[in-house]
Amino acid sequence: MRFRTAIASIGTVLAVAAGLAVVGPLAPASAAAPTTGRFTPVTPVRAWSGTATSTATTVTLGGRNGIPSSATAVVLTATVNAPSAAGYVSVAPAGSTASPAIQNFRRAQPISGTTTVGLTSGKAQVKVSAGKATVSLDVAGWYGTSATGSTYTPLPPTNVLNGTVSTAAKKVAVAGKAGVPANATAVVLQADVSRPATSGRLRLTPSGNNAGIVSLMYEKGTTVANTTTVRLSGGAVQARVSSGSARVLADVVGYYAPNANGSVFVPAHPVRAATIPAGTTAKKVTVAGTAGVPRNAIAAVINAKVGKGSVGGSLRVVGAGLASSVPTQVYAKGQTIGNALIAPLAADGQVQAKVSAGTATVYVDVVGYFLNGSGGSGTGVDISWPQCGEGVPTDQSFGIVGVNGELANTTNPCLQQQLGWAAGSAGGTAQPKAQVYSLFTNPGAKAASAWPTSNAAPNGVAVTNPYGSCAPQPGAQSSWKTTAACSYMYGYARAYEAANARGVVSPGQYRWWLDVETGLSYVTSDAAQNRAALEGMAKALQNSGVTQVGVYSTSYQFNKIMGAVPASSPLRPLPSWIALGDARLDQAQAACSGARLLDGPIRMTQYVTPYGSTEIDRDWSCS
Numbered sequence: 001m002r003f004r005t006a007i008a009s010i011g012t013v014l015a016v017a018a019g020l021a022v023v024g025p026l027a028p029a030s031a032a033a034p035t036t037g038r039f040t041p042v043t044p045v046r047a048w049s050g051t052a053t054s055t056a057t058t059v060t061l062g063g064r065n066g067i068p069s070s071a072t073a074v075v076l077t078a079t080v081n082a083p084s085a086a087g088y089v090s091v092a093p094a095g096s097t098a099s100p101a102i103q104n105f106r107r108a109q110p111i112s113g114t115t116t117v118g119l120t121s122g123k124a125q126v127k128v129s130a131g132k133a134t135v136s137l138d139v140a141g142w143y144g145t146s147a148t149g150s151t152y153t154p155l156p157p158t159n160v161l162n163g164t165v166s167t168a169a170k171k172v173a174v175a176g177k178a179g180v181p182a183n184a185t186a187v188v189l190q191a192d193v194s195r196p197a198t199s200g201r202l203r204l205t206p207s208g209n210n211a212g213i214v215s216l217m218y219e220k221g222t223t224v225a226n227t228t229t230v231r232l233s234g235g236a237v238q239a240r241v242s243s244g245s246a247r248v249l250a251d252v253v254g255y256y257a258p259n260a261n262g263s264v265f266v267p268a269h270p271v272r273a274a275t276i277p278a279g280t281t282a283k284k285v286t287v288a289g290t291a292g293v294p295r296n297a298i299a300a301v302i303n304a305k306v307g308k309g310s311v312g313g314s315l316r317v318v319g320a321g322l323a324s325s326v327p328t329q330v331y332a333k334g335q336t337i338g339n340a341l342i343a344p345l346a347a348d349g350q351v352q353a354k355v356s357a358g359t360a361t362v363y364v365d366v367v368g369y370f371l372n373g374s375g376g377s378g379t380g381v382d383i384s385w386p387q388c389g390e391g392v393p394t395d396q397s398f399g400i401v402g403v404n405g406e407l408a409n410t411t412n413p414c415l416q417q418q419l420g421w422a423a424g425s426a427g428g429t430a431q432p433k434a435q436v437y438s439l440f441t442n443p444g445a446k447a448a449s450a451w452p453t454s455n456a457a458p459n460g461v462a463v464t465n466p467y468g469s470c471a472p473q474p475g476a477q478s479s480w481k482t483t484a485a486c487s488y489m490y491g492y493a494r495a496y497e498a499a500n501a502r503g504v505v506s507p508g509q510y511r512w513w514l515d516v517e518t519g520l521s522y523v524t525s526d527a528a529q530n531r532a533a534l535e536g537m538a539k540a541l542q543n544s545g546v547t548q549v550g551v552y553s554t555s556y557q558f559n560k561i562m563g564a565v566p567a568s569s570p571l572r573p574l575p576s577w578i579a580l581g582d583a584r585l586d587q588a589q590a591a592c593s594g595a596r597l598l599d600g601p602i603r604m605t606q607y608v609t610p611y612g613s614t615e616i617d618r619d620w621s622c623s
Contacts, residue, residue: 037264037371038149039075039256041141041186041231042066044205044213047076049136052128058094061139062122069122071142073267073368075229078102078126078137079112079214085131088338091115092270094123100270100303100365101129104336112217114228115340116143116301116368118267138213140229141186143265150185151262152370154254154299154344157190157324161250165239171207174252175235184232184255188342190326192225193218196246202226203240204250206233210240218246223314223330227253227341251326254299254342263299263370268292270303270367271586278306278355278362284320285364288349292586294378296397296428297345297369305338305365306331310358317353317364319344331360338363342370376426379585380619382437382606383421388414391612392421398431399423400513400619403502408439408494408520409450411502419504429621431604437513437552438498440561442490442533443521444482452489457540458496465489467532482523484532491533495540508545513577514538516553516561527563534562535570551597552577552606558597565598575600577619583607585620592622 045065050057061076063069080089080103088101103113117124126135143149158178163170175182193202193216202216216226230237239248256262273291276283287302289295299319306315306329314327322344329339343351353362371377376397383392384402399422405412412418422434445451453472455465467485495514499507514537523529538549551558551574565571576597580588588607596602605620 036145037072037143037266038146038151039141039143039186039265040146040149041229041256042139043209043231044211045139046213047137047139049134051132052089052126052135053132054127054130056125056127058123058125059137060123062119065139067139067142068144071119071122071144073116073118073143073265075114075116075140076137077112077114077140077214077228078135079217080105080128081110081134083107083109083128083131083133087129087131089113089128089133089135091117091124091126091137093118093267094120094125096125096269098270099127099129100367101305101338102303102340103338104305110217112214112226113338113340114226115303116265116267118368141231143267148258150256150258151260151264152254152256152299153262154342155179155252156322157251157253157318157326159249159325160252161239161248163247164245165202165241165248166245167240167243169210169238169240171236171238172250173236175232178252180252180255181257182235184235184257186229186231186256187237187252188227188229188254189237189250190225190227190253190324190341191216191248191250192223192326192330194223194247194249195221196244198244200244200246201242202246202248203242204228204230204237206231207236207238208233209238225327225329225339227339249326251324263372265368265370267368268366269584269586270365272363273366274364276353276362277359278353279359280354280357282352282354284350284352286348286350287364287366288345290586290589291366292584292589293349293366293369294371294585295349296371296375296378297349298372299342299344299370300351300366301340301368302343302351303338303340303365303367304328304353305336305363306355306360307336307363309333309335309355309360313356313358313360315353315355315360315362317341317343317351317362320346320348320350320352375428378429380429380431380604380621382617382619383418385412385414387418393611393616395426397426397429398433398435398619398621399425400435400437402439403436403498403504404439408441409497415503430623431621432511435511435513436504437515438495438537439520440514440516440534440537441494441520442487442523442530444523444529445486450490452486452493455489458493458501463489463492482526482529484529487523487529487532488536491536492540495537496544499541499544499546507541508547510546511548511550512541512546513550513552516551516558518557518560522561527561530561531563531565531569531571538571538574550575550577550600550603552579553597554579555595555597572599574598575603577604577606578602579606581608585618588620592620
């Protein structure tokens with residue numbers, strides 16, 4: 001909340017809704033999907049071609065070929081030719097430290113792979129893992145803020161093409177079939193070419209469009225698969241091969257349409273969700289709630305790779321409980337090869353993976369996900385007085401509001417408006433929709449004007465003080481001596497005011513957090529004094545009807561201020577809200593299993609992420 005600039009920045013933009021200045025109570029989250037993250041298909045176009053090496057080459061994709069400079073992500077096919085060494089091709093957001101493998105290849109093997117890539121200021125980066133190769137990037141569409149853009153709806157895999165395709169375009173009607181509506185603008189197809197008689201290229205393009213863009217490269221006698229997104233023309237696509245003929249299978253697995261109730265795309269830092277030993281029995285892989293995917297995600301964008309196969313076979317990665325006539329990929333014994341897919345997520349947030357024969361190792365990497373606008377972002381947001389009049393997200397699933405102003409003895413001037421904002425959160429997590437936090441401080445007796453002189457609360461009621469009587473005691477360096485009894489009463493008074501004098505109506509309706517940070521005043525020479533003050537704060541909240549109290553901090557700051565909390569302290573059972581500073585959603589999820597501040601569970605983690613031209617605190621519910 002205050003210390004965010006002290007931690008190195010490794011964040012990425014995850015927000016999916018536009019900011020809104022908090023000027024009054026807000027209505028609940030809209031059921032309509034936001035414009036950010038909508039898809040606009042384009043006529044297939046070659047956006048870049050060049051030599052890729054093991055050093056990343058930055059490629060500008062936004063601002064040309066029908067893709068605006070504001071695009072947040074693109075759907076593209078990477079085609080590799082003449083690789084000098086075996087390896088894989090990777091396309092990632094510019095500046096990313098991750099190198100997700102889009103497709104693996106042998107030395108000299110031509111191959112293609114499709115993926116969705118987030119853009120950094122309109123740019124991506126391309127590399128191969130070893131040697132060099134000629135790489136081409138063909139773009140099928142872009143995601144970004146567009147009121148006319150399309151939302152996504154996943155479908156159970158349904159076959160729409162099963163037959164011989166030649167060099168003459170074969171029209172494939174899709175709209176009105178397999179759950180695809182008439183107003184669909186594009187479809188996602190999972191296709192394979194089965195044991196072709198010659199080597200060549202499969203081109204899946206809008207009906208009537210003969211662009212020489214590659215959807216899938218194949219070798220004679222080798223079955224290979226790819227997932228591609230194709231704009232619809234007259235409700236149809238067309239298929240053709242570069243030479244000879246081949247048997248082609250294609251399943252439709254989802255569609256885009258200009259509907260307000262579909263899902264929008266959120267690019268994420270590429271994360272390996274799982275590495276699993278796969279067999280012929282489907283094995284479930286949990287994707288939502290980990291790997292940077294919120295629990296309310298509708299679908300995940302996955303790069304699935306298979307390797308170390310004991311025999312040749314086919315890999316199938318689908319939404320849990322689903323089946324597909326087209327394999328995710330076909331592989332030879334020991335071969336490493338991958339494919340991208342958009343996997344629908346069931347309520348448990350899982351996909352499933354299996355191979356057709358023997359055993360193999362399957363790698364599941366997540367590069368983004370889809371959210372339905374009616375369910376919020378799946379993450380929380382915390383705000384306070386610095387956000388007065390500023391733009392804040394409106395997609396939060398829960399909101400936490402600071403009751404204090406800049407200091408613990410002041411009031412947040414926007415408290416009522418911000419509580420209204422929190423009450424309008426979308427919900428859907430284990431967290432209460434609206435929560436509050438109060439600042440911890442303990443200046444010691446040097447703050448003579450505010451230092452207590454008795455065990456009386458601000459309302460005059462006597463408080464049972466476990467440290468004895470707080471009474472004026474002359475000190476060597478100040479007018480009064482700092483004692484545990486008076487520290488307890490100082491903390492009690494600040495929390496009593498937070499609950500009863502700052503404008504919080506019915507404080508017991510909220511979960512309260514006590515914010516412990518080194519940026520606020522505390523007794524530096526005696527942690528026991530600070531523990532006494534924090535115990536007084538917790539007790540004041542409990543006496544004000546609050547039943548849920550926890551502590552917010554980092555392990556470093558909490559230990560520096562509070563020291564070792566004795567087992568006998570009433571603080572020991574309290575839950576934690578762990579702050580990470582600048583971070584990503586997947587890191588916040590991983591921190592749920594990290595070090596606790598006290599004995600209670602980690603309820604939430606907080607990460608700071610870019611938001612427009614500034615930053616915002618996002619929060620992850622650990623349960």
